[in-house]
């Protein structure tokens with residue numbers, strides 16, 4: 001089943017925002033609570049079927065933001081001082097946030113498992129954010145994530161099919 005998700009995403013996710021203006025307008029005009037309800041339902045259904053260990057595309061292609069608490073926890077997990085951890089793995093992006101120096105993430109194992117799973121950044125725990133409150137605020141981000149994440153692509157395509 002996860003393979004079906006990945007195949008469909010590979011086929012249809014390019015330029016997702018540009019190719020789905022009608023969906024964008026539909027989501028922007030849906031009432032916030034209704035939008036949350038339908039996203040959360042579809043998120044639950046998508047991740048019942050999607051096995052992230054067959055994918056790991058988020059870890060391979062994008063970086064989480066590392067907040068100070070993430071850096072403290074991660075540096076302890078790999079037995080480094082925070083400053084050395086930052087110097088080794090992180091850089092400051094255009095928004096002034098700490099992000100990974102390179103992709104794929106240095107902590108992604110060959111088996112697609114995160115080797116610091118218990119200590120991973122909050123942003124990794126929450127990705128792809130389709131079960132959070134006030135989805136209306138992150139419609140743009142979610143369109144971007146449809147190009148990165150097969151599960152988000154599935155959710156968006158189902159939203160398109162059923163309306164909101």
Ligand code: SF4
Nearest residue numbers: 052055056057058149
């Ligand atoms: S990109 Fe999406 S489906 Fe793939 S591993 Fe990340 S969260 Fe899971």
Ligand code: SF4
Nearest residue numbers: 059105107108114124
């Ligand atoms: S820290 Fe772990 S979960 Fe987060 S991007 Fe790296 S490998 Fe993925």
